[in-house]
Amino acid sequence: MTEVPGLDRAGLTHWLEATHPELAGDVLTASVIAGGRSNLTYRIDGATRPLVLRRPPLGHVLSSAHDMHREHKVIHALYDSAVPVPATIDVVDDTETKQVTGTPFFLMERVEGVVLSSPEQNRRFTPEALYGLGIQLAETLADLHGVVPADVGLETFGRPEGYLERQLATWRRQLNASQSRPQPELHALQDRLSAGRPASPAPAVVHGDFRLDNVLVTEDAKQPKIAAVLDWEMATLGDPLVDLGILGLYWQIGSLIDGPPAQSSIVPGAGYPEFAEIVDAYAARRGVLIGDLSWYRAFAAYKLAVILEGVHFRYRSGETVGTGFDHIGELVAPLAEDGLAHINALRS
Numbered sequence: 239m240t241e242v243p244g245l246d247r248a249g250l251t252h253w254l255e256a257t258h259p260e261l262a263g264d265v266l267t268a269s270v271i272a273g274g275r276s277n278l279t280y281r282i283d284g285a286t287r288p289l290v291l292r293r294p295p296l297g298h299v300l301s302s303a304h305d306m307h308r309e310h311k312v313i314h315a316l317y318d319s320a321v322p323v324p325a326t327i328d329v330v331d332d333t334e335t336k337q338v339t340g341t342p343f344f345l346m347e348r349v350e351g352v353v354l355s356s357p358e359q360n361r362r363f364t365p366e367a368l369y370g371l372g373i374q375l376a377e378t379l380a381d382l383h384g385v386v387p388a389d390v391g392l393e394t395f396g397r398p399e400g401y402l403e404r405q406l407a408t409w410r411r412q413l414n415a416s417q418s419r420p421q422p423e424l425h426a427l428q429d430r431l432s433a434g435r436p437a438s439p440a441p442a443v444v445h446g447d448f449r450l451d452n453v454l455v456t457e458d459a460k461q462p463k464i465a466a467v468l469d470w471e472m473a474t475l476g477d478p479l480v481d482l483g484i485l486g487l488y489w490q491i492g493s494l495i496d497g498p499p500a501q502s503s504i505v506p507g508a509g510y511p512e513f514a515e516i517v518d519a520y521a522a523r524r525g526v527l528i529g530d531l532s533w534y535r536a537f538a539a540y541k542l543a544v545i546l547e548g549v550h551f552r553y554r555s556g557e558t559v560g561t562g563f564d565h566i567g568e569l570v571a572p573l574a575e576d577g578l579a580h581i582n583a584l585r586s
Contacts, residue, residue, distance in 0.1 A: 242268050244278055244296050249337040254285065258327065258345075261285045277309070277471050281348065288348035290324065293339040295552065305471070306342035308395075312443070312473040313346065315390040320381040322466045324349050351454030351465035354503040363459055365509025371462050372504075372511040373519045375450060378464050379485065380523035383442035383478040396475030398441030405476070405537075406432050409544045416548035419567075423574035424547070427540050430581045436533050438477035439526075446472025448481045449488035450504060482520065483534025487542065489513045494576050495569045532584035539577035543570045 241247050247268045255262040266284040268291070278296070282289035292306065310329040317323055329344035352359065360368060387393045397404075410428060413421075445452075447469055454465040490513060491500045504510050511519075521528045550567035 242270055242280065244293060244341075245280055245291065245339055246337065250282070250291070253330075253338050261287060261289070261327070277306075277469075282345075288350075289327070289345055290348045291339075291343055291345050293341050293343040306344050308473065309470045310344040310346075312392065312395065312470045315392050315395075316382075316385065316443075319385050319390055321378065321385065322349075322464055323470075324466050324468075349454050349466040351456055353451050353453070353468075354455055355451040356501055357503055357505045357508065360503050360505075360508045362457065363462055363509075367458075367460050367462055368509035369511050371455065371464075372450075372516060374464055375453065375485075376516045376519035377523045378453070378467065379445075379448055379481055380520045382445060382448075382467070383481070384524060385443050387443055387475055392443060392475065395443070395473075398438075398475045398477075401441065401474075401476035402435050402438060402480075402537075405480070406435070409541055413544045413547060416544070416551040418551050418554065421543075421547065421570060421574065423571055423578065424540070424543050427536065427543075427574050427577040427581070430578065431533070431537055431540060434533060434581065434584065439479065441475050442478040444472075444474055444476045444478060445470060445481050446474065446484070448485050451488075451502070479528075479531065479534045480537065482517065482528070483531055483536075483538040484541070485516065486513050486531060486535050487538035489516065495572045500569070530584060532580045536577040536580035536584070539573045539580065543573035543577070546570050546573070 245268050247266055250268065251262070251266045254266070263284040263286055266282060268280050268282050271279050271281045271290075278293050280291045280293075282291055292309065294306065307329055310326055313323045314326040317325060325347040327345040327347065329342070330338070331342045332338050332340055333342065354360070354371075363371070385392075387395060406428070413424065413428070445467070448467075452469045453467050456463045456465050488502065489504055489510075492502050492505060494500065517528050517531070546566050547570050549563060550570070553563040553566065
């Protein structure tokens, strides 16, 4: 691989010329715009259109969590729906040829916009605009859960029956495959979640990691819009309240832990709505009642803790890309404790 970790720029140039000559430009450039904790994302410039390439992380890859074909399929299916997503171009298994990434990868058009991930970025918007953006985020999630899978070709995208049970089993396997040290609180939370699993509402297309910094926002100071929802690697058919639980975790994560995963533009005084208002906006858009989310908030904390334990494993193995991973392992126990607190609240 040359120039950027995990991507051969010359190989990508030759592949694009051979398979999509209408996109081939003079000189391609590639840079990592996100990566290490999740699938790697590369900004590709120099083609006839701005592009983005996605591939699994380097090393210690658990295929069920980084399935390029699934991520491509759901983005492609939702393109003409009410949910804003990028236009897809191709999905390729490069495992044998090793021309571009040596892994499966997919290519899509790049959508212009900004990812709001730090308080400093709030300055370009009015407080009223940020409040409206929060409500729009809730309504976008409601629109996703309102998509009829059969209408967009996703009727076989997952197995909604037993979704929560399989989720718990999947993340238990992820933890077992990634753990390199004792984590008693995390295992206690895992057991409590299994024992208190709720009955799910009607199934929907679930994003799996829905939060503000997984969307692109237009840079209109007074009326920003969600231009695209990103990072669909965990998408499936299942319990829609899992997405609300994840959104709730990230809406208030700055009060729980410090470090890169807790960096957020959602801070007191910026203008964003309270999470209770997010839930109300979501419920109004869908025309449903939302009950106690404590189990789902606990599950969200558990899932993020398992993900970060995997990042810690990859960091110690020298298989992360970028900086800021040296203290990620310290965040696992506080997340487990937060999850246990939500489980205790459910029982009180």
